[in-house]
Amino acid sequence: MAPNVVPMDYTKDPDVKLPMQLIINMPELKENPFKERIVESFSEDGEGSLSFNDFVDMFSVLSEMAPRELKAIYAFKIYDFNTDNFICKSDLEKTLNKLTREELTAEEITLVCEKVIEEADMDGDGKLGFADFENMISKAPDFLSTFHIRI
Amino acid sequence: MAPGPGACHSPRRAGLCPHSEELSPDNEGALHTSFHQLIQEQSSLMEAGLELEMQDRGRGNATVRTQELSCPLAVLWPPTLCPLSLAGRSRGAIISQYYNRTAQLRRRSSRPPLQQLCRAARPSLRLYDLETDPATATLQDKRSLLVNELLSLSPSHRSHMLLTVPLCLAEKRALRYVRSYPPHRAPTARAVLGPTPSLTPLSAGQAGPWHYALKQIGGRFGSSVLSYFLFLKTLVYFNIISFLILLVFVVALQAAYPPASANPQPFTGLELLTGAGYFTYSLLYYGYYSNTTLNSPCASSPGTCPIAAPRLPYNMPLAYMSSVGVSFLITCVLLVYSMSRSFGESYRVGSSSRDLPVKVFCAWDFKVVQRRSVKLQCENICTQLKELLAEQRSRSCSRSLCQRLGRTVVLLLAWLLSLSTVLGCAVAVHHFSQHMHMVSAAPCSGQETLLLALPLVVSGLNAVMPHLYNLLAAWERQDYPGAQVYVAICRNLILKMVLLGLLCYQWLSRRVVLQGAPSCWETCVGQDLYRFMVMDFVFTLLDTLLGELVWRLVLEKRLKRNQKPEFDIARNVLELIYGQTLTWLGVLFAPLLPAVQVLKLLLLFYIKKTSLVHNCQSPSKPWQASHMNTVFITLLCFPSFLGAAVFLLYTIWSVQPSETCGPFQGLETIYKSWQTWGQVLEKSNPNITWFTWAHQHLVENPFLPFFVSGVLLAGIYFNIQVLRGQRRIIHLLKEQIANEGEDKVFLIQKLHSVYEQKGRRT
Numbered sequence A: 001m002a003p004n005v006v007p008m009d010y011t012k013d014p015d016v017k018l019p020m021q022l023i024i025n026m027p028e029l030k031e032n033p034f035k036e037r038i039v040e041s042f043s044e045d046g047e048g049s050l051s052f053n054d055f056v057d058m059f060s061v062l063s064e065m066a067p068r069e070l071k072a073i074y075a076f077k078i079y080d081f082n083t084d085n086f087i088c089k090s091d092l093e094k095t096l097n098k099l100t101r102e103e104l105t106a107e108e109i110t111l112v113c114e115k116v117i118e119e120a121d122m123d124g125d126g127k128l129g130f131a132d133f134e135n136m137i138s139k140a141p142d143f144l145s146t147f148h149i150r151i
Numbered sequence B: 001m002a003p004g005p006g007a008c009h010s011p012r013r014a015g016l017c018p019h020s021e022e023l024s025p026d027n028e029g030a031l032h033t034s035f036h037q038l039i040q041e042q043s044s045l046m047e048a049g050l051e052l053e054m055q056d057r058g059r060g061n062a063t064v065r066t067q068e069l070s071c072p073l074a075v076l077w078p079p080t081l082c083p084l085s086l087a088g089r090s091r092g093a094i095i096s097q098y099y100n101r102t103a104q105l106r107r108r109s110s111r112p113p114l115q116q117l118c119r120a121a122r123p124s125l126r127l128y129d130l131e132t133d134p135a136t137a138t139l140q141d142k143r144s145l146l147v148n149e150l151l152s153l154s155p156s157h158r159s160h161m162l163l164t165v166p167l168c169l170a171e172k173r174a175l176r177y178v179r180s181y182p183p184h185r186a187p188t189a190r191a192v193l194g195p196t197p198s199l200t201p202l203s204a205g206q207a208g209p210w211h212y213a214l215k216q217i218g219g220r221f222g223s224s225v226l227s228y229f230l231f232l233k234t235l236v237y238f239n240i241i242s243f244l245i246l247l248v249f250v251v252a253l254q255a256a257y258p259p260a261s262a263n264p265q266p267f268t269g270l271e272l273l274t275g276a277g278y279f280t281y282s283l284l285y286y287g288y289y290s291n292t293t294l295n296s297p298c299a300s301s302p303g304t305c306p307i308a309a310p311r312l313p314y315n316m317p318l319a320y321m322s323s324v325g326v327s328f329l330i331t332c333v334l335l336v337y338s339m340s341r342s343f344g345e346s347y348r349v350g351s352s353s354r355d356l357p358v359k360v361f362c363a364w365d366f367k368v369v370q371r372r373s374v375k376l377q378c379e380n381i382c383t384q385l386k387e388l389l390a391e392q393r394s395r396s397c398s399r400s401l402c403q404r405l406g407r408t409v410v411l412l413l414a415w416l417l418s419l420s421t422v423l424g425c426a427v428a429v430h431h432f433s434q435h436m437h438m439v440s441a442a443p444c445s446g447q448e449t450l451l452l453a454l455p456l457v458v459s460g461l462n463a464v465m466p467h468l469y470n471l472l473a474a475w476e477r478q479d480y481p482g483a484q485v486y487v488a489i490c491r492n493l494i495l496k497m498v499l500l501g502l503l504c505y506q507w508l509s510r511r512v513v514l515q516g517a518p519s520c521w522e523t524c525v526g527q528d529l530y531r532f533m534v535m536d537f538v539f540t541l542l543d544t545l546l547g548e549l550v551w552r553l554v555l556e557k558r559l560k561r562n563q564k565p566e567f568d569i570a571r572n573v574l575e576l577i578y579g580q581t582l583t584w585l586g587v588l589f590a591p592l593l594p595a596v597q598v599l600k601l602l603l604l605f606y607i608k609k610t611s612l613v614h615n616c617q618s619p620s621k622p623w624q625a626s627h628m629n630t631v632f633i634t635l636l637c638f639p640s641f642l643g644a645a646v647f648l649l650y651t652i653w654s655v656q657p658s659e660t661c662g663p664f665q666g667l668e669t670i671y672k673s674w675q676t677w678g679q680v681l682e683k684s685n686p687n688i689t690w691f692t693w694a695h696q697h698l699v700e701n702p703f704l705p706f707f708v709s710g711v712l713l714a715g716i717y718f719n720i721q722v723l724r725g726q727r728r729i730i731h732l733l734k735e736q737i738a739n740e741g742e743d744k745v746f747l748i749q750k751l752h753s754v755y756e757q758k759g760r761r762t
Helices: A035-042 A052-061 A068-079 A089-100 A106-120 A130-138 B011-016 B025-059 B066-070 B072-076 B091-107 B139-151 B155-164 B169-176 B211-221 B223-256 B316-346 B356-362 B371-396 B401-439 B453-476 B481-510 B521-558 B569-586 B593-615 B625-654 B671-684 B686-699 B703-761
Strands: B177-179 B190-192
Touching (some): A035 A052, A052 A068, A052 B169, A089 B356, A089 B371, A106 B356, A130 B356, B091 B155, B139 B155, B139 B169, B155 B169, B211 B593, B223 B593, B223 B625, B316 B625, B316 B671, B356 B371, B401 B481, B453 B481, B453 B521, B453 B569, B481 B521, B481 B569, B481 B625, B521 B593, B569 B593, B569 B625
């Protein structure tokens, strides 16, 4: 992706980071609506620059072999737009807008958000914690096959 | 971690009861001080934790996030082990979190007996708050503590824990190669935590054949269409395994020792279609295989048997029967294993495809890469969400009696129509085959193109009827779109199985007529099956050509719609299953049939892929890939493989093989060869009578199948009861969580009111 920046020799563990713009232009990620969130979740500094280890991490979690719990942890991170460790209503609205490219009306979006929180929130705090998210994911057998990028 | 379903000791409820001492509203002072203490403790812990991380972050790892202090109460109860309770990728926090988790796992490796469970459903918080221990630990110490805990787990637990830790790869590698604790031991002792599980997907072994093609298909069309191609790949593997077994033990040896009487007819191109002619007396069919012991020294010179050591004689009939049996057994084991694994992955207690949150979070297929497909996917998800909302709205208003009656009548009519078409097809095929049988007086050697007529008719019916059923389904208009797919699969399956059953019955009942003259009814059946397979392939090609290519041109040029035809996954998978059933039916009569099937599947892969890429678009109906995979494998196992196995067993057990050809000439049934071999073995070596005894009492005993099926039924009943129990526990636990949430709200409100009162008093 960036042959002039990344050295071929990694034995001395050089501290090279690629900026987000380069990574989200990869063919596997280019059209994904969540590409910025994916890259941000795996970056050490939270800004989106990935070192080589982070890059390998990202694709290993998104691969077929990663266990369900690990995928659930990172999926939660990706959908948590304001990084407060809860998926609140605003996170849900942003997710829906990205999923449907803003084709749903505002009323439908509100309805969907309310229904999602109503069905998935177990302890009644009005937002989805990690436990609620994991519980919901465990009911979806497709999660392992959809949360998967082939390289 | 899960509290037992004991008595729910809710402070909310206890507050109303005047007898409980500790939590009544009168004793608000005690309530207030105990909460205050807990909050103080927790905030001091958080501060200490933050200080530690400030030290760790001297290397500039992560930014300090101040929201950690905002949720002390959320961490208090319910005691959930949230691996993200400390945000960012702060290693120290994650390592200590996983140290706690591993320590608990190790301590709770066995379930406590029921009598020792305390009455309160909510266990003591201090039991869970292990983070107080390594208060002054550095990152290095925390790492070694975690390593020690991991070492004391079992290897499978250990590798599982390592895989699930959300740390970066460098950390995981460091965890694996850490020196054992305490440091006063020999410094060369390295604690290597078991074999390195392959964490990266970049190892070459994962690539496999067709990797790039599958990636391309998944990228454009998503997981649902990909499941068809993965199913095809699975079938290729099954057939390769069967073929290899037969090749090594039967075909190669017969090829090395060809039988004496062989008069090959000249090779014309028509043989590839009809399977007759040049192929009749060749390795492809049953009739070629000899019934003697190959390479036996006595066979060549019947008069004198040389006393010299024989060069490995090979009992052909036994080898033939055993190889076919073993290949079926291995296929059965593989099928049941893949079915149980796929069932385990896809079945979830209490889940439904119409869950809105699941749709929002799990519907996006990350594999899809192409711009147009991504756009289509967005539209699909939008439509599905709208449909779900509409459905939930309409669920509230129920239908009137008249409408419900109308729907039932429509459903009944549709099913009646489909079943009567199946019956009609069966009768038509029966009469047609009788007619063909009488027309070609000398069977199996008659005019060769006439032999193709019956396969043509059957394949034609198989190709046309599904489209009819699709029209019927469009008229029927099911309530739930998922049910439409299942109904279509059911109807197509019934049709195919009825036709195959009829054909099997005809083959076995007609062998009596074919006796006499140098003819082999087994070779005839083998040839028939070969022709059916070839015709099936031809019709699949035609269907792809007409159904996809021509239809797309019609849509584009004539009807001017910018819409391509959809790839009908269910119909294509059923065709694959049908082809595989034909192979399994024919393995006994034509040992090279799996090879033909492998070739056919390989060609099909490339043809379908090309047609898909150029002519089709991704399906718009919601499709649960993992669920459908389970359904396909189950269909492959139950009607398809089971039917073929029953047919095979019946043929081996009760059908008389032909007199003049094949490895079982002159025997009463094929199974007799095994019995005679057993007797020969017994006579030659009296020490192994246990073998014949075991054979007589276990295999031939009619009670064995009853016993085995009884055990299976008991196992199934047990599993159903376990499932029921789990559902009940899930229900109870959900209620408990809801209760605890309400308790939390109640207690916070109580706290607020107590603080306010205190503030007002002072």
